[in-house]
Amino acid sequence: MPPSIVAQMLRSGLYTAVIGRSVRFYQSTGSTMDDTAEWARDGAEEGAVVVAETQSASRGRLGRRWVSDEGNLYFSVLFHPEPDALPLLSPLAGVAVARAIRQVAGLYPSIKWPNDIMIDGRKVAGILAESALSGSQIQHAVVGIGVNVALDVSADLEIAATATSLNRASGFEIDRAELLRRILQHMDALYLDLRRGRSPISEWRRWLDTLGQRVTVTHHGATETGLAEDIDEHGNLMLRTDAGELLTLTAGDITLRTNNTVPLPAVGEGLG
Numbered sequence: 001m002p003p004s005i006v007a008q009m010l011r012s013g014l015y016t017a018v019i020g021r022s023v024r025f026y027q028s029t030g031s032t033m034d035d036t037a038e039w040a041r042d043g044a045e046e047g048a049v050v051v052a053e054t055q056s057a058s059r060g061r062l063g064r065r066w067v068s069d070e071g072n073l074y075f076s077v078l079f080h081p082e083p084d085a086l087p088l089l090s091p092l093a094g095v096a097v098a099r100a101i102r103q104v105a106g107l108y109p110s111i112k113w114p115n116d117i118m119i120d121g122r123k124v125a126g127i128l129a130e131s132a133l134s135g136s137q138i139q140h141a142v143v144g145i146g147v148n149v150a151l152d153v154s155a156d157l158e159i160a161a162t163a164t165s166l167n168r169a170s171g172f173e174i175d176r177a178e179l180l181r182r183i184l185q186h187m188d189a190l191y192l193d194l195r196r197g198r199s200p201i202s203e204w205r206r207w208l209d210t211l212g213q214r215v216t217v218t219h220h221g222a223t224e225t226g227l228a229e230d231i232d233e234h235g236n237l238m239l240r241t242d243a244g245e246l247l248t249l250t251a252g253d254i255t256l257r258t259n260n261t262v263p264l265p266a267v268g269e270g271l272g
């Protein structure tokens with residue numbers, strides 16, 4: 001049996017202070033989100049990472065499914081953040097993934113708000129942040145990342161329309177272990193910065209391609225169209241509606257479509 005992606009990654013050395021000091025690998029599991037939360041309840045230290053080769057019950061934002069076939073990258077990271085840092089974990093992960101893709105695949109991704117990692121308008125990676133609260137206390141937060149490395153997007157019409165993979169976009173076989181190593185190292189550096197008061201938002205804004213675009217957002221069944229004017233220091237989107245009102249939108253349960261010309265028909269998003 002070939003060495004696991006984690007064994008391969010550790011061979012090259014993982015140079016981090018917090019993230020990845022404890023790592024678990026599963027050949028197959030339900031969801032690394034659940035494994036990490038369970039490990040947190042059992043006392044896992046901050047920075048614990050769960051990596052899986054396949055997942056049978058993986059989830060994306062808004063309860064969407066996330067295709068989890070072999071050959072891609074699926075992992076979750078445990079945090080015990082200060083309250084102010086909680087909304088910044090997802091942007092932090094987006095920056096780490098964008099930087100690592102650029103280094104390992106030689107591609108220049110962009111981020112579609114709130115946190116879809118895109119190449120040439122197609123989604124290549126997704127980020128899911130979940131937290132457990134007890135009253136106003138944060139018990140823990142889990143940030144899950146899925147990257148399409150070798151995903152056969154042509155296998156599913158809906159996915160083919162909206163997603164791509166790093167192998168397909170780069171034209172060569174991406175070293176998954178190296179990609180994982182780089183993402184974790186960037187997350188670690190960005191998290192140490194965040195703890196020292198340096199937010200990832202300014203760099204995140206530079207990777208975002210949503211600003212300045214006309215977008216349509218759907219929120220609790222209501223639809224608003226307008227200009228994506230800016231993001232605030234928490235990563236919320238400031239939308240100038242066509243009626244001139246400035247709305248502050250939190251990622252939570254929002255679906256966003258880019259809408260530069262005419263209103264687009266609804267498309268399946270977030271499918272891996």
Ligand code: BTN
Nearest residue numbers: 031058059060061126127144146
């Ligand atoms: C999105 O909707 O874009 C977020 C997708 C997040 C998928 C990852 S794969 C690893 C982790 N485990 C899950 O069940 N989901 C996340």
